[in-house]
Amino acid sequence: MSVSGNTDIDITGICIDSRNIQPGNIFIALKGSATDGHQFIEKAITDGAIAIVCEILPEIKKPEIVYIQVSNGAVAAGITAHNFYGNPSSKVKLLGVTGTNGKTTVATLLYQLFSNLGYKCGLLSTVQNHIGSQVVPATHTTPDAVQLNQLLKLMVDEGCSHVFMEVSSHAINQQRIAGLEFEVGIFTNISHDHLDYHKTFDEYIRVKKLFFDTLPKKAYAITNIDDRRGVVMVQNTNATVKTYSLKTVSDFKGKILDNGIMGLHMVVDEQEVHFRLIGEFNAHNLLAAYGAAICLGHDKYEVLQTLSVLNGAEGRFEYVISPSEKIIAIIDYAHTPDALLNVLATIRKLKKGFEQVITIAGCGGNRDKTKRPVMAEVACEQSDKVIFTSDNPALKMPVKLLKKWKLACPRPQEENVYQ
Numbered sequence: 001m002s003v004s005g006n007t008d009i010d011i012t013g014i015c016i017d018s019r020n021i022q023p024g025n026i027f028i029a030l031k032g033s034a035t036d037g038h039q040f041i042e043k044a045i046t047d048g049a050i051a052i053v054c055e056i057l058p059e060i061k062k063p064e065i066v067y068i069q070v071s072n073g074a075v076a077a078g079i080t081a082h083n084f085y086g087n088p089s090s091k092v093k094l095l096g097v098t099g100t101n102g103k104t105t106v107a108t109l110l111y112q113l114f115s116n117l118g119y120k121c122g123l124l125s126t127v128q129n130h131i132g133s134q135v136v137p138a139t140h141t142t143p144d145a146v147q148l149n150q151l152l153k154l155m156v157d158e159g160c161s162h163v164f165m166e167v168s169s170h171a172i173n174q175q176r177i178a179g180l181e182f183e184v185g186i187f188t189n190i191s192h193d194h195l196d197y198h199k200t201f202d203e204y205i206r207v208k209k210l211f212f213d214t215l216p217k218k219a220y221a222i223t224n225i226d227d228r229r230g231v232v233m234v235q236n237t238n239a240t241v242k243t244y245s246l247k248t249v250s251d252f253k254g255k256i257l258d259n260g261i262m263g264l265h266m267v268v269d270e271q272e273v274h275f276r277l278i279g280e281f282n283a284h285n286l287l288a289a290y291g292a293a294i295c296l297g298h299d300k301y302e303v304l305q306t307l308s309v310l311n312g313a314e315g316r317f318e319y320v321i322s323p324s325e326k327i328i329a330i331i332d333y334a335h336t337p338d339a340l341l342n343v344l345a346t347i348r349k350l351k352k353g354f355e356q357v358i359t360i361a362g363c364g365g366n367r368d369k370t371k372r373p374v375m376a377e378v379a380c381e382q383s384d385k386v387i388f389t390s391d392n393p394a395l396k397m398p399v400k401l402l403k404k405w406k407l408a409c410p411r412p413q414e415e416n417v418y419q
């Protein structure tokens with residue numbers, strides 16, 4: 001690292017996007033997938049940045065500006081944000097959940113569990129963020145390093161003792177979690193997803209594993225050993241490894257006795273429990289949440305009793321039963337072949353007495369295209385009827401094409417802008 005300029009200055013905030021600079025900010029130039037933040041250093045200074053963190057120094061430096069050259073801008077952003085906001089992750093018990101499916105469910109279960117146990121908690125998830133009981137909309141599964149540390153500080157200020165967060169593979173790769181002090185890391189599972197971003201499955205596994213490789217010694221790494229990659233995930237971690245399984249000997253062992261529309265009947269660590277959640281994958285999610293609570297020193301019976309009354313996350317196997325009880329609508333966020341298969345296989349197992357399974361499914365546009373035919377195959381194999389929708393096209397369609405097809409512009413949204 002090299003520093004030039006007068007460092008005795010007051011910084012008003014950290015910014016990684018020149019479009020949002022406020023006077024007195026420090027601007028961190030990040031290399032991205034679409035553009036390079038280094039191109040916007042001049043603009044950031046014009047708009048009021050007084051310090052610049054960058055990997056490559058500009059050719060002409062302004063004498064009144066502090067320049068900090070670093071070898072990795074993304075790591076610097078994480079560490080700078082963590083320091084600027086007073087190391088908030090060290091003031092709470094921070095638990096991170098990673099995996100292709102189940103992150104939202106497990107993080108939400110933990111949030112509900114610890115809130116019901118009487119703690120003030122924070123939640124960072126795809127569906128929404130919670131600062132105690134206050135709800136803040138979520139833009140990402142894992143926010144960027146600055147927003148993330150800002151939210152963690154708000155949680156600390158609000159008196160939260162525990163924070164549960166989803167850790168996406170994008171976030172690990174882009175160092176959004178750099179500098180955070182996790183007490184527990186949980187692995188749910190890994191399957192075909194996000195190959196538009198990671199390119200190969202091996203690379204996707206490597207990135208997920210980095211989360212566990214960087215956990216500190218005093219932390220716990222809790223892994224699902226029913227997943228083929230469950231052991232590999234934690235093989236290089238310094239943290240204490242704990243395992244959970246429905247099939248084999250493990251630290252947190254579960255067995256399903258009955259899996260019906262009214263919930264799961266299980267044995268968890270020799271204790272029989274009825275849960276409201278449905279489906280084998282939720283048995284794994286419940287075991288993950290249970291294991292984390294036990295690692296944090298909580299009483300087994302209290303934890304199981306509390307988990308047994310939880311409903312889980314919004315849009316994750318939520319169900320509505322018609323008054324005649326002849327139609328059950330299940331709303332589920334499954335958006336990978338594996339998740340869809342899990343959901344439909346679960347429904348088929350619960351199907352007793354129902355005539356047909358009708359699936360309505362779609363795939364978001366402008367993302368991983370390779371999973372679409374696989375998902376279609378799964379939907380057709382597992383259902384009596386399938387209705388495919390276009391879901392969210394999420395593409396930037398050229399205006400001339402829009403005109404040609406006489407398409408109206410939908411309400412512009414960040415994720416769905418037709419230009």
Ligand SMILES: CC(=O)N[C@H]1[C@@H](OP(=O)(O)OP(=O)(O)OC[C@H]2O[C@@H](n3ccc(=O)[nH]c3=O)[C@H](O)[C@@H]2O)O[C@H](CO)[C@@H](O)[C@@H]1O[C@H](C)C(=O)N[C@@H](C)C(=O)N[C@H](CCC(=O)O)C(=O)O
Pocket residue numbers: 016017018019029030031032033034035036037038040139140141142143144168169170171197
């Ligand atoms: C592919 C991806 O993850 N992209 C993220 C990435 O954007 P990027 O690399 O494309 O950035 P870029 O546009 O090239 O710009 C590079 C840098 O220049 C800066 N810039 C850019 C333009 C400008 O005028 N001025 C300026 O300073 C940008 O702020 C950025 O710091 O860095 C941005 C800032 O942190 C993120 O907002 C952005 O998330 C986009 C919006 C996104 O959709 N990400 C998704 C795929 C994502 O992260 N998803 C995961 C969950 C996945 C899942 O499990 O489903 C998530 O954690 O949410």
Ligand SMILES: Nc1ncnc2c1ncn2[C@@H]1O[C@H](COP(=O)(O)OP(=O)(O)OP(=O)(O)O)[C@@H](O)[C@H]1O
Pocket residue numbers: 099100101102103104105106126141166188189281282284285313315316317332333334335338339340342343
């Ligand atoms: N442990 C699991 N194993 C497999 N599938 C699961 C599991 N938990 C949930 N699912 C299925 O995957 C879908 C996504 O679940 P959830 O939102 O909890 O995962 P996620 O990892 O947060 O996904 P995303 O980050 O994309 O939101 C659910 O709707 C459900 O169908």
